[in-house]
Amino acid sequence: MTATVAASHPHALDVLDDPVEQQRFTRWVERADGSRVADSAFALSGMVCAACAGQIEAALHQVDGVLEARVSASAHSAQVRWDPARTAPSALVLAVRGAGYDAVPDTAASARELRRNERRKALWRLFVASFCAMQVMMFATPSYVAEGAELADDMRQLLNWGSWLVSLPVMLFSAGPFLRGAWHSLKNRKIGMDVPVSLGIVVTFVASSGATFSPGGVFGHEVYFDSLTMFVSFLLGGRFVELMARHRAAESLEAALAAMPESACRLLEDGSEEQVSLHRLRPGDRVRVAMGAAFPADGHLEVGATEADESVLTGESRPLPKRVGDDLVGGSVNLASPVIMRVERVGAETRFEAIVAMMRDALTQRPAMARWADAWAGPFLWVVLVLAAGAAAVWSVIDPSRAVWVAVAVLIVTCPCALSLAAPAAIVAAAGHLARRGVMVQRLDALEAMSRLDRLFLDKTGTLTEDKPSRGAVFVAADGSIEHLGPLASALAKWSSHPLSKALAEDSAWSGQAAAVVWRDVAEVAGQGLQASDEHDHAWRLGSFSWVAPGAARPGWAQAHDGLEVWLGRELQGTWQALACITYDEQMRPDAAAAVAALQHAGIALTLLSGDRPERAHRLSQQLGIADVVAAARPEDKVAAVASAQAKGERVGMLGDGVNDAPVLALADVSLAMGQGALVSRVHADAVVVSNRLSDVVWAYRLSHKAVRIVRQNLIWAATYNMVCIPLALMGYLPPWAAGLGMALSSLAVIGNALRLSYTPLSKAA
Incomplete structure (x- = not known):
């Protein structure tokens, strides 16, 4: 059988042999003699049927040094154990390609294997419980439909024994997660949701077993193996749906990680090229990026012109034009032509890795509303246990044969699964939807706070205005030369992430010469500017006029200008x-x-909260229709403005992007930072608008409203369900199987309602 080789990203095989690169897809196993063998995972392409797996395994076994090769036709993956003294990963890939297929490192193999095993076990437990429930119901049906003496006692007893036997796999295998969870809770002296569930399961099984083997005993003659197996089946079904939702979130994260290439083509000083692992890239490296390949790091375009697809990062589906000097983001795709980029940030410092880290952190958080529900779940369970015990005591007087089953029904129907799922299911679904749009939530509690926002403070430069202003007029003192001062200013500006500094640093007129300028002892004063020393120990400043020439009058050679200004000055004889x-x-x-x-x-x-001149801030506020303006604000002024609003009882939000916005972002009740802004502002923000679209801020506010509304709906549903069903169970109108069905359907309803947030169109987010 033949197969075609699927297209893949360009990948230099020698990079696979780099020990640093191997860490991403290989684990090492120590043998008894002290030697090590490697266990590598590969993703395969070109497979069309199960027979292809045998061909690939045969090709791998022909490689000297391969100890074991396992190929999964369903997962299109291979696990290869090999001796590093005799072969290398590149030889394994060549063998696969020689067989007519293709292989690339599978960096997510271990996590995917864990999820696959978890999903397989959950599915088997659900299958066993459901299959056994159907068989038990078949045995139980004659007892329900027979009238009078139509069903002989010995036949009824035989059917009960059959039900007991078929229920054993459910108890020993399917119910295992609940029983283990309850055991760990009790061992830690806590009561979790698994405790009443397990108590109901065990009591039902023990009482039904007693009724089966001793019909005239204390447990009477009624058995509820059908209720037991159906209850376990329904509950496992609900948990399986929740499991699949969590797995989809993890797979989305892995899909984002897969956007990064495995290697990069680095240009050396002598003009030659070398293929290196991404882990070996350093700031300042020049990298050639082929058309159709992903940019391996953050940087700027140095040679060529192209278009970039940044949808994986910002949600923007349209290609963005890129010219010399423009920023390039790692993980975005080069669409138009081969280019050369200069690397500025690598690894964890790239915007892509920051986004992935934010997604990972957000998915592991517990929102405040979820913690509130969990806090109430404990006392609620104690009340449930008291109710169940009280119901059993009362019914032991009214009808002893029903006492146990009423208690079991109460335990089952009051399990607070829906209550505990109400908040996290909705909040995580909303955060995932926001991430796909380009708004990365770093603190899940921010969604609830955002929905109750009273006032939003807006920064001006880089937030309401574009982050890359265009250069206008240039004024130079009579004894100066812009050909000399321009490169100095451009080189010093590279030390700041302020939008004006970035524009100056990337100015093509001076950036080339700026590379030769060396600054020492660089320090930045938020809201003012930069100070540094040159190679002759002369002090220089770059920033506002009041910072560059404190106490001085505006010089006559600098004409009045309506735009933004960046001043450069130096200290001469103490002035x-x-x-x-x-x-x-x-x-x-x-x-x-x-x-x-x-x-x-x-x-x-x-x-409008701006450090710019009052006339400029007021002009912009008039254009936008913003009546309240705080201009010429220093960082401490911004903090005071936000604190003043909070003192009035307002719930305050802040949207900014600069270093000087970091303190006020940390103070605000909910804070958002623009994606292109300074790292320190993104760290202090509750959410980062990676898309840099202000419309997404509006959309996030609307979606937060809908998320909170759905959380309330879920909480009301969970409370209503318990208020209705608990009295029914106490009065004996709700058999255990119906209680199990109701509890499972309640959890499914909560999850299904929350998942609506994952597919909410923008127009319907309000």
Whole structure:
């Protein structure tokens, strides 16, 4: 049988032999003699049927040094154990390709295998419970439909024995997770949700077994093996749905990780090229990126022009044009032509890895509403146990034959699964939907806080305006030269992430010469600028005029300008003197006006909070219709403004992007940082708008409202279900099997309602 080789990303085989790269897809096993063997995972392509697996295994076994090869036709993966003294991963891939297929390292193999085993066990438990429940129901049906003496006692006894026998696999295998969970809870002196479930299961089985083998004994003659097996089956069904939802979230995370290439083509100083692992890239490296390949790190375009697909990072489906000097984001795809990029950030410092880390952290958090539900679940369970014991005591007087079954029904129907799932299911679904749109939630509690927002403070530069202003006029002192001062300013600006500094650092007129400039003792004062020393120990400053030349009057050579200004100056004989003024014109973001209008329409009061000059801040606020403006604000002024609003009882939000926004972002009740902003601001933010679209801020606010509404719906449903069903169970109108069905359906209803958030269109998020 033949197969075609599936297309894959360019991958240099020698990179696979790099020990650093091997750590991503290989684990090492120590043998008895002290030697080590490698166990590597590969993802396969080109397989069309199960027979292909045999061909690939045969090809791998022909490689000298391969000790074992296992190929899964269903998962399209291979697990190969090999001797590093005799072969290497590149030889394994060549063998697979020689057989007519293709293979690449499978970096997520271990996590995927764990999920596969978990899913397989859960499915088997559900199958065994469901199959046995059907068989037990078949044995129990004659007892339900027979009238009078139609069913002989010996035949009824035989059917009960059959039900007991078929129930054993359910008790010994299917019910295992509940029994183990209850045991661990009791061992830790806590009562979890598994305790009443397990108590109901054990009591039902013990009482039914007693009625089976001693019909005239204390347990009477009624058996409920059908209720037991159906209850376990329903509960496992609900948990299986929850398991699949969690697995889908993990698979989405892995799909994002798969966007990064395995290697990069690094250009050396002598003009030659080498293929290296991503882990060996360093800032400053020049990398050639082929058309159709993903950019391996964050950086800027140095040679060529292209378009980039950044949908995996921002949710923006349209290709974005990239020219020399433009930022490139690792994980985005080069669509138009081969280019050369300069690496600036690698590994965990890239925006891509930061997004993945935010997704991973968010998915492992427990929101406040979920913690509240868990806190109430404990006392609630004690009440349930008291109710069950009380019901058994009362019914032992009314009808002793039903006492046990009423208690079991109470234990089952009151299991607070739906209550504990109500909040996390909805909040995690909303956070996942936001992530796909380009808004990464770092603190799940922020969604609840965002839905109750009273006032939102908005930064101006880089938030309401574009993060890359265009250079305007340049003014230089009479004894200065822009050809000399421009590269100095550009080189110093590289030490800051402020939008103006980034624009200056990436200015093509000076960035080339700036590479030769060396600065020492660089320090940044938030809201003011930078200070550094050159190679002759002369002190320089870059930033606002009041920072560069404190106490001085504006020099006559710098004409008045309506745009933003960046000043460069140095210290001469103890006095700071301004030497150059570079002006920039900023542009409002295209969706700023619509976003401001939508937020105001939603009832949120807006305040423009800017460190810019009052005239510029007020001009922008008038264009957007924002009445409240705080201009010329230093970081401490911004903090004071937010604290003042909070003192009035307002729930305050902050949207910013700069270093000087970090303190106020940390103070606000809910904070959002623009994705292109400074790292320190992103760290302090509750959510990061990676898409850099203000419309997504509006959308996140609307979705947070819907998420909170769905959480309330789930909590009301869970409470209503218990309020209705508990009295029915206490009065004996709810048999154990019906209680199990109701509890399972209640959990499924909560999960299904929450999953609506994963597919909410923007127009319906309000």
